[in-house]
Structure formats: C-alpha cells, structure tokens
Amino acid sequence: MYVVHICSEISPLAQAGGLADVISGLSSACIKKKDHVDIILPKYDSINYSLIENLTVYIQDLYVPFGGEHVHTTVWEGNYRGLKFFLIDPHSSQHYFNRSHIYGFDDDPERFVFFSKAALTFLHESGRHPDILHLHDWATACVAPLYHELYKSQFDVGAILLNIHNLSHQGRCHPDVIELAGLKPHLYHTPNQLSDPVHPSQINLLKGGILFSDKVVAVSPTYAKEIQTREYGFHLDSILAKHSKKLEGILNGIDYADWDPAEDAYLYKKFPKTQRASSIRKAKRANKENLFERLGLEPTDGPTVAAISRIVSQKSPYLIRYAMETTLAYGGNFILVGTVGDRHYTEEFHSLQNIYRQSKNVAILLEFNHELSHQVFAAADMLVIPSRFEPCGLTQMCAMRYGTVPIVTATGGLKDTVIDANTPPSPNHTPNGFTFPEPTETSLDQALKRSITMFKEDKKSWDNLIRSGMSRTFCWDSPSNQYRILYHKTLTSKGKKHIY
Numbered sequence: 151m152y153v154v155h156i157c158s159e160i161s162p163l164a165q166a167g168g169l170a171d172v173i174s175g176l177s178s179a180c181i182k183k184k185d186h187v188d189i190i191l192p193k194y195d196s197i198n199y200s201l202i203e204n205l206t207v208y209i210q211d212l213y214v215p216f217g218g219e220h221v222h223t224t225v226w227e228g229n230y231r232g233l234k235f236f237l238i239d240p241h242s243s244q245h246y247f248n249r250s251h252i253y254g255f256d257d258d259p260e261r262f263v264f265f266s267k268a269a270l271t272f273l274h275e276s277g278r279h280p281d282i283l284h285l286h287d288w289a290t291a292c293v294a295p296l297y298h299e300l301y302k303s304q305f306d307v308g309a310i311l312l313n314i315h316n317l318s319h320q321g322r323c324h325p326d327v328i329e330l331a332g333l334k335p336h337l338y339h340t341p342n343q344l345s346d347p348v349h350p351s352q353i354n355l356l357k358g359g360i361l362f363s364d365k366v367v368a369v370s371p372t373y374a375k376e377i378q379t380r381e382y383g384f385h386l387d388s389i390l391a392k393h394s395k396k397l398e399g400i401l402n403g404i405d406y407a408d409w410d411p412a413e414d415a416y417l418y419k420k421f422p423k424t425q426r427a428s429s430i431r432k433a434k435r436a437n438k439e440n441l442f443e444r445l446g447l448e449p450t451d452g453p454t455v456a457a458i459s460r461i462v463s464q465k466s467p468y469l470i471r472y473a474m475e476t477t478l479a480y481g482g483n484f485i486l487v488g489t490v491g492d493r494h495y496t497e498e499f500h501s502l503q504n505i506y507r508q509s510k511n512v513a514i515l516l517e518f519n520h521e522l523s524h525q526v527f528a529a530a531d532m533l534v535i536p537s538r539f540e541p542c543g544l545t546q547m548c549a550m551r552y553g554t555v556p557i558v559t560a561t562g563g564l565k566d567t568v569i570d571a572n573t574p575p576s577p578n579h580t581p582n583g584f585t586f587p588e589p590t591e592t593s594l595d596q597a598l599k600r601s602i603t604m605f606k607e608d609k610k611s612w613d614n615l616i617r618s619g620m621s622r623t624f625c626w627d628s629p630s631n632q633y634r635i636l637y638h639k640t641l642t643s644k645g646k647k648h649i650y
Contacts, residue, residue: 151180151185151186151281151282151634151637151638152185152186152187152188152278152279152280152281152282153177153180153185153186153187153188153280153281153282153284153637154187154188154189154190154273154278154280154282154283154284155173155177155187155188155189155190155284155286156190156191156266156269156283156284156285156286156290156293157169157173157189157190157191157285157286157289157290158191158192158252158253158262158265158286158287158289158290159173159191159252159286160173160174160189160191160230160233160235161173161174161175162174162198162201162520163197163198163201163202163230164191164192164194164196164197164198164252166251166252166253167315167316167460168315168402168542168543168544169286169287169315169316171402171404171405171544172286172313172315172369172402173189173286174231174233174405175402175403175404175405175626176403176626176629176630176633177189177233178231178232178233178405178626179403179626179627179629179630180630180633180634181232181233183630183631183634185634187233187234188234188235188236188278188280189233189234189235189236190235190236190238190269190272190273191235191236191237191238192237192238192239192246192247192261192265193226193237193238193239193247194247194248194249194252195247195248195249195250196249196250196251196252197237201230202228202229202230203228203229203230204227204228204229205226205227205228206226206227206228207224207225207226207227208225208226208227208236208276209224209225209272209275209276210224211224212224212225212268212271212272212275213271214240214264214267214268214271215267215271215332216264216267216268216330216331216332217330218330221240221241221242221264221268222240222241222242223238223239223240223241223268223271224239224241225237225238225239225272226239236272238265238268238269238272240264240268244257244260244261246260246261246264246265247261247265258289258321259321259322259323259327259355260323260327260330262288262289262290262292262321262355263292263323263327263328263330263331263355264330264331265289265290266290266291266292266293266296266331267292267296267331267332269290269293270293270296270297270300270301273305274301274304274305277305278305279305279306279307279308280307280308281307281308281309281637281641281646282307282308282309282310282311282637282640282641283297283307283309283310283311284311284313285310285311285312285313285359285363286312286313286315287313287314287315287316287319287356288319288320288321288355288356288359289321289355290359291312291321291355291356291358291359291360291363292321292328292331292355292358292359293310293359294310294312294358294359294361294362294363295328295333295338295343295344295358295359295361295362296331296332296333297310297362298362299332299333299338300332300333308640308641308644308646309364309365309637309640309641309644309646310362310363310364310365311363311364311365311366311367311636311637311640312359312360312363312365312366312367313366313367313368313369314356314366314367314368314369314373314377314541315369315541315542316464316541317356317368317377317382317383317384317386317541318384318464318539319356320346320354320355320356320357320384320386321354321355321356322346322349322352322353322354322355323352323353323355324351324352324353325338325339325352325353327353328344328353335353338353338358339353343358343361344357344358344361345357346385347385347386347388347389348385354386356386357386357389360386360389360390360393361389361393363396364396364640364644365396365397365398365636365640366390366393366396366397366398367397367398367399367400367633367636368397368398368399368400368541369399369400369401369402369541369542369563370399370400370401370402370541370542370562370563370566371399371400371401371566372399372561372562372563372565372566373399373539373540373541373542373562373563374397374398374399375399376539376561376562377390378390378391378394378397382539398636400629400632400633400636401542401563401566401567401629402542402544402563402629403547403624403625403626403627403628403629403630404544404547404548404551404624404625404626405625405626406625406626409524409547409548409551409552410551411433411528411551411552411553414524414528416521416524416525417437417524417525417528418436418437418440418441418525418528419432419433419436419437419440420433421433421528421552421553425617425620425621427613427616427617430553430613430616430617430620431613433528433553434528434529434531434553437525437528437529438454438529438530440525440529441485441525441526441528441529442483442529445485445513446510446513447483447485447510447511447512447513448510448511449483450481450482450483450511451481451606452477452480452481452482452483452602452605452606453477453482453483453531453532453601453602453605453606454482454483454484454485454529454530454531454532455473455474455477455482455483455484455485455530455531455532455533455534455557455598456484456485456486456487456526456527456529456530456532456533456534456554457470457473457474457484457485457486457487457488457533457534457535458486458487458488458523458526458527458533458545459486459487459488459535459545460488460489460490460491461488461489461490461491461495461496461499461516462491462492462495463538464537464538464539464540465535465536465537465538466536466537466538466559466589467495467498467499469536469589469590469591469594470486470488470534470536471502472536472591472594472595473534473536473557473594473598474486474512476594476595476598477598477602478511478512480598480599480602482511482602483511483512484511484512484513485512485513485515485526485529485530486512486513486514486515486516487515487518487519487522487523487526488514488515488516489516489517489518490516499514499516500516502514503516523548524552527548527549527551527552527554528552528553528554530549530554531554531555531605532554532555532556532557532601532605533545533546533549533554533555533556533557534556534557534558534594534598535556535557535558535559535564536558536559536586536589536594537558537559537561537562537564537589538559538561538589539561539562540558540559540561540562540563540564541562541563542562542563543558543562543563543564543567546558546563546564546567546568546583547567547622547624549619550567550582550583550619550620550622550624551619551620551624553616553619553620554619555582555583555584555601555612555615555616555619556568556582556583556584556619557583557584557585557586557594557597557598557601558583558584558585558586559585559586559587559588559589560585560586560587564585565585567622567624568582568583568584568585569581569582569583569585569618570583570584570585571583571584571600571601571604571611571615572600580618580621581614581615581618582615582618582619582622583615583619584597584600584601585597
C-alpha cells in the first residue's frame with residue numbers, strides 16, 4: 151500500500167496540536183506493517199531542523215501554477231526516525247511559510263490552498279501514483295476538489311481520505327482564494343459545492359474536502375456521531391449526515407515509545423514494569439516529591455490534580471480554574487501546564503499566575519514543555535479535562551499510562567476511553583476514571599468530590615482504577631490496522647488495486 155499524507159503538521163518537527171502526533175504515530179505504525187508512506191508538508195522556518203536526517207534538495211525547480219503565474223518552488227527531502235517526508239519551499243514574495251509559527255495569519259487560507267496545489271503539482275511532476283491520498287483538516291482539504299477538477303486526468307490516485315481532527319476549524323475564505331489555485335468560483339461557489347452554510351459569500355475549504363473525498367474519518371467513534379448533530383456539527387452537521395455512509399470514526403493512538411513510564415528518561419524515578427499497587431505508589435511518590443521540590447510546592451493529605459491543556463474556549467478554561475479552586479478547597483494541590491492562545495485568556499491566566507505565585511499548593515506554568523508534561527503525568531494523582539467537546543484527546547491516554555486517573559467530560563474520544571468508576575465492571579468496560587455529563591461547575595464538582603473521596607477513603611478501589619487505566623492499550627497498532635482495512639475497502643469499492 152502506498153500512502154501519501156498531505157498535512158500541515160508533524161510531530162515533533164512542526165506541531166501546533168494533536169494532529170501532528172497522529173501523522174507521526176499512524177505513519178510509523180503503517181511503515182512497520184510494510185506500507186510505503188510519504189509525508190508532504192510546508193517547509194516552515196520554525197521547523198526544528200536539527201532533528202532532520204539527510205535533508206537534501208529533491209526538486210530544485212518546481213513551478214506551481216497559482217494566481218496567474220508559476221511560483222518557483224523547491225522540494226526538499228528528509229527523514230526523521232524512519233519517516234520520509236518532502237518539504238514544499240516556495241520562493242515567493244508572500245513568504246507563505248517563513249513566519250515563525252504555523253497558523254494565525256489573515257492569509258492562512260491562501261497559504262494552505264497554495265500548499266495543496268503545490269503538493270499535487272509535486273506528485274504529478276515526480277510521477278507518483280499513491281493508492282491513498284490522506285488529507286488532514288481544513289488546511290489540506292482543498293486537495294480533494296483540486297484533484298477532482300484539475301489533476302484527475304493527469305495522474306491516477308486510488309482514493310482520497312480526509313481526517314477531521316477538529317470540525318470547529320473549517321477554512322472559511324473569499325472565493326478568490328480558490329480561484330488563485332484554478333478552481334472557477336462560478337462552478338464551486340454554490341450551495342451544493344463549497345459555499346459556506348452560514349456565510350454564503352464565503353467558501354468553506356473543509357466542506358470541499360468532505361464532498362470530494364472518498365472517505366471521511368473522525369478521530370473517535372463518538373466524535374463521528376457527534377459531528378452529525380447540531381450541537382457539535384458547527385453548521386456542517388447536515389452535510390456530514392447526508393454523507394454519513396462515507397463517514398467513519400477511528401480512535402487515535404499514542405506513541406508508546408514516547409509515553410512509556412518504565413523507560414521514560416524524563417522521570418526522576420521510572421515506573422515498575424509490573425502493576426503492583428505498592429510499586430506504582432512508590433514511583434508516584436518519588437516523582438511527586440522531586441517535582442514539588444522543583445516547583446516550590448508542599449505536600450498535603452489531599453490529591454495532586456493536574457491540567458495539561460491549551461487554554462482555549464474548547465477546553466473550558468473557566469472550568470480549569472474552577473477545578474483548581476475546588477481542589478484547594480478540598481485540601482489538595484493543583485498543577486496547570488497550559489499554553490494560552492487569545493488575548494482574553496492570556497490576560498486572565500497570567501493574572502491568575504500572579505495571584506498564586508507565592509502559593510505552596512498551586513503551580514501555574516503557561517508554556518508548553520514536553521519534558522515537564524511527562525513529569526506531571528508521573529507525579530499527579532488525577533488529570534482533569536473539562537472540555538466542551540473533544541474529538542479524541544490524547545492527554546487522558548497518556549495520564550492512564552502513568553497511573554494518573556482522568557476526570558473528563560463524557561464527550562468525543564474522552565467518552566470512548568474513560569469508563570466511570572460507578573460503571574459495573576464487564577470484560578469490555580472496566581472502570582478507569584471519572585466522567586461527568588456536561589461542562590458545568592455543578593457537574594465537574596460532583597466528579598471531583600467522588601474522585602477525591604475515593605482517593606482519601608478507598609485505597610483499594612483507587613488502586614483498581616489505576617491498574618485498569620495502565621492495562622488499557624492505546625498504542626497505534628490497533629488504529630493503524632483499522633486505517634489499513636479502510637484503505638483496502640475503499641480501494642476495492644472503487645475497483646482499484648493497490649501497488650504494495
């Protein structure tokens with residue numbers, strides 16, 4: 151099977167969110183199963199180039215038709231831990247990818263529509279015929295209509311698959327943007343094509359990907375159902391419901407090479423390979439004492455509750471703050487490792503950081519730190535994730551690997567991975583955490599009360615939750631199998647034969 155991922159991120163070279171982890175994890179797993187996988191992404195100036203092996207020019211002069219001219223572009227080839235990728239490097243006055251970070255610019259739709267056109271031009275000019283073109287979110291969704299309109303007669307692709315990692319980001323823009331790439335607005339700027347359902351004067355790039363892809367995959371089974379509803383569909387619910395036959399839900403995995411408490415070089419004390427409760431508690435205690443000393447915290451009789459999250463609306467920042475205040479009221483410690491996005495939350499949480507700067511029971515660290523996140527997972531007793539919606543979520547999986555009990559809203563991938571402590575055990579549903587039905591203070595408070603009460607008063611049940619979480623398998627082996635089966639079924643349904 152020859153799979154080409156066209157994407158805007160890949161971990162750890164260029165990352166803004168969980169999408170980057172999916173690309174690296176899924177690609178690595180498929181390569182181990184003897185698939186041929188190529189990855190195409192922009193050549194950002196913010197890439198960590200020290201990690202790239204054998205970075206060389208693959209095509210010096212690729213000319214990409216865009217905006218009435220042919221943009222001189224160089225394509226680079228490189229490797230990272232067995233992953234082969236190609237970097238698109240346009241030499242244009244717009245400096246599309248020389249901007250210090252990946253997203254957040256007014257011309258983002260134009261930047262990534264250019265990238266989509268350049269990726270297809272590269273595939274055509276280099277003579278590649280992938281079995282699967284695997285696209286990711288709005289940033290590369292335009293590949294699907296571009297291929298259908300401009301490239302289908304020039305080179306063959308077995309099938310196109312689009313992953314929806316977060317439906318709230320859709321790539322709305324003026325019709326002129328797709329015209330730059332060669333799509334005629336009078337054909338595509340219509341309600342049945344790419345017109346945005348809410349802002350009909352604009353087009354919706356993600357909608358185009360949904361319409362023109364052969365399969366659409368949400369990153370958890372529950373999220374695949376939720377996005378077909380008005381509450382979670384962000385105005386594309388009717389489109390997704392209409393095309394429900396090509397919509398699937400496959401739960402993401404995590405990289406077990408990175409998240410392995412028995413081998414984790416970031417930890418003060420590694421965890422035992424066995425899951426004896428006493429050994430796990432001993433490792434937790436050692437890591438907690440070390441982390442507390444470094445952060446200037448003092449232990450209490452209560453639990454250590456953590457949040458590791460982007461501070462954005464989706465993640466319910468007001469509930470993260472409420473969880474912190476409630477934990478303190480119940481005699482615990484709270485650690486927040488968060489990255490803030492918009493100005494409102496930046497000001498609020500920097501102010502909160504100043505308020506608790508002298509506290510011996512709260513640590514607020516407003517920057518992403520991969521090493522620190524490992525150490526917090528190893529030290530914390532609980533991880534709170536009060537998201538309004540969560541397509542998949544990875545932190546709850548990482549937390550359970552490190553014996554940390556998740557407390558989560560029952561939505562999306564959180565619902566698919568966390569089984570509430572009050573659920574009667576069964577072979578397929580062993581409790582491993584606490585869930586609450588809606589992102590409200592009352593609902594979260596009840597879940598926190600239940601978890602803290604069990605932590606303090608019922609050590610046996612608490613140890614069972616920890617062991618249950620640590621015994622769950624969240625590696626990429628099973629999800630990659632599901633993707634490979636879907637690849638094959640999609641090709642077969644189109645009468646295609648794969649070349650690998």
